[in-house]
Amino acid sequence: MQLKQLIRIATKSLIVNRSRSFLTALGVIIGVAAVILLVSVGSGLKDYITGQMQDMGSNLIMVVPGDIDIEQTGASGGAASGAFSSIAASKLELRDAEEIERSLPQIKDTAAVVMAPGLASYKSETVSGQIIGTTQNYINIRSSEFETGSFFTQSEVNSGRKVTILGHTVAHELFGNQNPVGEKIKVGDYRYLVMGVMKEQGGQGSLTSDDKIFVPITTAQRQFGLDNISIIFTQVSSSDEVASAVPLIEAVMLKRHDEEDFTVIDQKEILSTVSSILDTLTIALGGIAAISLLVGGIGIMNIMLVSVTERTREIGLRKALGATPEVILTQFLIEAVFLSVGGGIIGILLGSGGALLLNNFIPMTVTAWSIILAFVVSAGVGIIFGIAPARRASLLSPIAALRYE
């Protein structure tokens, strides 16, 4: 008895009962598609967030006020955004940034940042945004590009000019299609000359420039009373220097502050914490979806058991015509495995297709491991849940089976 013939028999009987075969496979189709979709959501989120963080610029080391222990707080996303927005009791000063840049040759650039929510208005339009006060080097550190115009210069920072660069959303809500460069907008109580508009970045919160209103840090401190530096960005030339630069920055800071009321965070550290959290999330999502795969497997067993009863005469006939118990067992096992693997393949196509489609709305990344895992598990489900019905079929007595009405 050749396996090829058995596969032919099994496929024929699946095709003959095509609608039942499809409905049986549906459980596995949905299960596999769910696993792939949910894993894609998890890994898409991870790729999105890590991508956003890398968009902040490369080889970054950040100094934030307050003594934050990233490892312990765990949710580093929360810790980071807390650091970005909180006006902590402890203070960072513009001088800190200057001192770091001056005393450490490996530091390429530094940019201190103050921030506060604020309103910007032009003619009758008013939008709310985030006012960012910073120095000219900010634009070198954060890899942001301009739609039009340019960033302010050192002399504008030094003299505290009322100039501003707008994030994409702010510019478009205020000006529509008009070119804002050269126009004056009102931020707070004073008028500011618009020097440039940033390219659209997408994303949310502190990671995007879209809703920001950039002004020189000196201006921000004077006009808005933003004395507390929220964060100091520093950048080293290569990623190899990050690890060695962190303790040096800490030493410089400690010399200026008497106690450790600041935290030096390197970008990689945040990245790895964020990815490990999102990996856990992905596995949890995949695990939940895997339960539906199990249900799909039970569905296959159920239908195969019904099918064995319904096809008792057929089994009796096949045995009378010379099918051995092993052959019947193999035939029904192949049917079950084909149902689950076929369902698995359709589920993989649907899940990946759905993920690619949904990618237009939320970040999704289809991962190879989820496809392989879904395929292997669905094949396994077919074997495990196919054995009981196949055994029952193989043990039927041909005489009783032929008489069965």
Next chain:
Amino acid sequence: MTKTKNILRLETVSKIYRMDGVSVKALDNVSLAIMEGEFVSIIGPSGSGKSTLMHIVGCLDTPTSGKVLLDDQEISQMTERQLAQVRNKKIGFVFQQFNLLPRTSALDNVSLPLLYNGTTSSQIAKKAAEVLGKVGLGERLDHHPNQLSGGQQQRVAIARALITDPSIIIADEPTGNLDSKSGVEVMEIFKKLHQQGRTVILVTHDDNIANKAQRIIRLKDGKVIN
């Protein structure tokens, strides 16, 4: 072909069924021999043991005691697996209810036995078409059972029994589900097969059908009575 050779011999075969603790003797010391090329009918009222006899002769069941020799091969001690292989090679079944697979073409129905003995696909298709031609259904290879009349369905079943070129053809009430005209046609086919030298065993309760055979074995209460 030697006309004197026994194709099948039963020696003091008994079959006892146990049902709810009560023993029922379905066959009681039956001994008989059927020669190659013979056309034999086994007749008896229901409960006479003729179905049991057919199952044992057809290698679907083994006797409780006694010996069964098919083509000089002792089958009474065989495992289920061995019996399946003997059935495939040496027995061709024709059933009262045809037992064709639904939604499956005549060609595929006839091919069934060859799927279980390692014949290649191309040979199977060729042979199936050939035997269907022999029973006069050469034009209906692709028809499904529900597109065929009762007589035609039974002819497909006969073609299926013939495809392995078996030692014995066992027909269990082959005309039981047919109108009289189709019944006559089917009996003609068995007669022709006998004339071609095949061994045919006909199991029936109908004297008119049984009389078409060369020899009649009458069963009553598990015993041969003639």
